[in-house]
Amino acid sequence: MARASHAGTDVLLSVENISLSFGGVKALTDISFDIRKGEIRAIIGPNGAGKSSMLNCINGFYHPQEGRITYKGVTRRQMRPHEAAEQGIARTFQNIALFKGMSTLDNIMTGRNLRMKTGLLAQALHWGPARREEVEHRAFVERIIDFLEIQHIRKVPVGRLPYGLQKRVELGRALAAEPDLLLLDEPMAGMNLEEKQDMCRFVLDVNEQFGTTICLIEHDMGVVMDISDRVVVLDYGKKIGDGTPDVVKANPDVIAAYLGTSH
Amino acid sequence: MLYREAGQFKTSYDADQAIFPILQDRIFVLALIAIAFLAPPALGMSEYLYTEILIPFLIFSLAAVGLNILVGYCGQVSLGTGGFMAVGAYAAYNLWLRVPAVNDLVIVFLFGGLMAAGVGILFGLPSLRIKGFYLAVATLAAQFFLDWVFARVKWLTNYTPSGSVAVGNLSAFGIDIDTPVARYVLILAIVAVLTLVAKNLVRGHIGRSWMAIRDMDIAAEIIGFRPLRTKLLAFAVSSFYVGIAGAMYGFLRLGAWEPLAFDINRSFAILFMVIIGGLGSILGSFLGAAFIVLTPIILNQLPGWLGISMSTALISHLEFVIFGAMIVFFLIVEPHGLARLWAIAKEKLRLWPFPH
Numbered sequence: 001m002a003r004a005s006h007a008g009t010d011v012l013l014s015v016e017n018i019s020l021s022f023g024g025v026k027a028l029t030d031i032s033f034d035i036r037k038g039e040i041r042a043i044i045g046p047n048g049a050g051k052s053s054m055l056n057c058i059n060g061f062y063h064p065q066e067g068r069i070t071y072k073g074v075t076r077r078q079m080r081p082h083e084a085a086e087q088g089i090a091r092t093f094q095n096i097a098l099f100k101g102m103s104t105l106d107n108i109m110t111g112r113n114l115r116m117k118t119g120l121l122a123q124a125l126h127w128g129p130a131r132r133e134e135v136e137h138r139a140f141v142e143r144i145i146d147f148l149e150i151q152h153i154r155k156v157p158v159g160r161l162p163y164g165l166q167k168r169v170e171l172g173r174a175l176a177a178e179p180d181l182l183l184l185d186e187p188m189a190g191m192n193l194e195e196k197q198d199m200c201r202f203v204l205d206v207n208e209q210f211g212t213t214i215c216l217i218e219h220d221m222g223v224v225m226d227i228s229d230r231v232v233v234l235d236y237g238k239k240i241g242d243g244t245p246d247v248v249k250a251n252p253d254v255i256a257a258y259l260g261t262s263h
Numbered sequence: 264m265l266y267r268e269a270g271q272f273k274t275s276y277d278a279d280q281a282i283f284p285i286l287q288d289r290i291f292v293l294a295l296i297a298i299a300f301l302a303p304p305a306l307g308m309s310e311y312l313y314t315e316i317l318i319p320f321l322i323f324s325l326a327a328v329g330l331n332i333l334v335g336y337c338g339q340v341s342l343g344t345g346g347f348m349a350v351g352a353y354a355a356y357n358l359w360l361r362v363p364a365v366n367d368l369v370i371v372f373l374f375g376g377l378m379a380a381g382v383g384i385l386f387g388l389p390s391l392r393i394k395g396f397y398l399a400v401a402t403l404a405a406q407f408f409l410d411w412v413f414a415r416v417k418w419l420t421n422y423t424p425s426g427s428v429a430v431g432n433l434s435a436f437g438i439d440i441d442t443p444v445a446r447y448v449l450i451l452a453i454v455a456v457l458t459l460v461a462k463n464l465v466r467g468h469i470g471r472s473w474m475a476i477r478d479m480d481i482a483a484e485i486i487g488f489r490p491l492r493t494k495l496l497a498f499a500v501s502s503f504y505v506g507i508a509g510a511m512y513g514f515l516r517l518g519a520w521e522p523l524a525f526d527i528n529r530s531f532a533i534l535f536m537v538i539i540g541g542l543g544s545i546l547g548s549f550l551g552a553a554f555i556v557l558t559p560i561i562l563n564q565l566p567g568w569l570g571i572s573m574s575t576a577l578i579s580h581l582e583f584v585i586f587g588a589m590i591v592f593f594l595i596v597e598p599h600g601l602a603r604l605w606a607i608a609k610e611k612l613r614l615w616p617f618p619h
Contacts, residue, residue, distance in 0.1 A: 085485065097479050097485075099482070101478050102474050109468070109471055114487040125460070125463065134276075139276060
């Protein structure tokens with residue numbers, strides 16, 4: 001059952017005719033879709049369909065050979081990853097990309113890096129502005145820690161944490177940047193049912209409480225159909241379906257891509 | 264330790280973020296610093312103890328802190344430490360020699376550190392493109408290049424034969440630095456201040472940016488860190504520390520030196536201090552420096568203390584063998600260095616005498 005949508009009709013990000021290839025391999029061919037402000041948008045498709053490549057294009061990690069991306073009304077061919085971060089795009093990774101040697105707290109604090117401005121000298125003396133800044137951001141990060149219910153692992157190096165908690169810390173790090181657009185690459189992969197339910201709850205809460213627009217890749221169809229407002233389906237780098245979960249579920253091409261067809 | 268943090272509740276983030284959150288630790292460290300400043304002068308120790316043990320230990324600790332910032336915190340391997348020490352030493356020498364108006368040692372050392380930082384940034388530029396062992400080789404080139412510069416560019420060594428230079432009549436804050444005690448106290452003060460600064464840097468957002476680059480540079484870039492800027496800052500700060508250590512080594516330990524004092528062996532020795540002491544640990548830098556400086560001396564003296572008579576050649580060869588074996592032993596037992604051993608001991612003592 002689809003949930004009540006919080007999405008408006010303003011488009012936050014639209015990709016038009018994106019094509020990306022690595023040498024002779026076409027990862028994406030002529031993909032167009034949009035993400036509306038406040039919605040949860042899912043990208044699904046079989047393995048190797050180009051879902052992660054699509055996210056990598058959006059946050060500037062890959063540079064598509066063709067096509068345009070319009071974000072917050074500004075059209076661009078490409079940008080650097082840190083520019084995407086500065087403009088409010090945050091993401092998590094399919095294979096957890098936490099800073100393993102640092103504690104949970106420090107990992108989430110790194111998400112605040114673009115808002116921490118004090119210079120080398122103030123930092124060196126740990127005096128005045130540097131000290132105040134550190135405490136202010138710590139307070140913000142503590143709210144995220146409370147929200148994600150990870151108070152007990154605050155000072156544990158993340159390399160020692162179990163997989164499910166690492167995923168949660170990574171979500172925390174992305175949230176710490178207060179993003180406008182949050183890209184989640186398989187946030188529930190490898191989790192058990194209970195962890196999945198927790199993660200779904202966090203994703204929905206982020207969307208509802210902070211109004212964050214979310215674009216997620218996920219393989220668990222039950223999850224995707226439950227929490228997303230609209231779904232785009234990729235297969236072999238081409239878009240084969242786009243619409244509300246009910247529309248996509250009934251699309252014969254999508255069914256063929258997932259279940260195969262008899263010839 | 265034998266004490267616990269029980270009952271010490273933090274009511275502000277500021278208190279929770281202190282360097283030593285536990286009261287007993289604070290007392291212990293303050294006491295240690297006070298003893299370090301007051302005890303040696305009061306005890307009237309021999310000159311040998313100052314020039315062979317305390318002063319080298321402190322100077323190499325500072326160099327190790329500097330290198331640890333680069334290798335341990337930012338993950339950029341460097342074999343150019345000796346070269347950057349040489350830059351610090353010769354830059355300081357040239358300022359001291361050519362501008363007599365500013366011959367205060369603190370200013371001279373700062374200048375040496377800043378010049379080394381500049382050179383460090385220059386040789387840090389390749390780090391954007393190359394990583395790991397390949398970067399180590401690139402910094403090795405820095406070492407050889409700087410060796411060559413100080414051997415060949417005669418102006419830098421004031422046209423002395425073989426680049427050997429000497430300094431004398433030193434003073435800092437208007438006080439003559441002419442006795443071992445004065446040299447020791449000046450070095451200790453500089454090392455104490457710079458260690459505090461290093462600790463502040465690594466626990467703030469600059470330190471987090473270094474560690475983020477070290478642990479996963481792609482993720483760091485995607486959440487907004489600029490890789491080149493972050494790495495170059497690490498090179499600059501690291502070389503600044505190493506340069507000041509080099510200047511102090513030349514001015515206050517040797518008094519007269521030639522480029523050979525800062526050759527590739529120096530680079531390796533300091534890298535070993537960092538690895539044995541513990542990558543990514545300020546305390547580890549000190550433990551590593553103590554291990555590398557003290558162990559050979561102890562091994563050298565041990566036969567005499569035990570009343571065994573041996574030829575000096577045999578002693579020095581045994582020293583190499585045992586020292587090498589100890590390094591291997593420590594790296595097998597605890598690859599994360601002496602600092603980790605210390606952390607584990609503290610963790611165990613926290614519960615002692617109970618098993619859980």
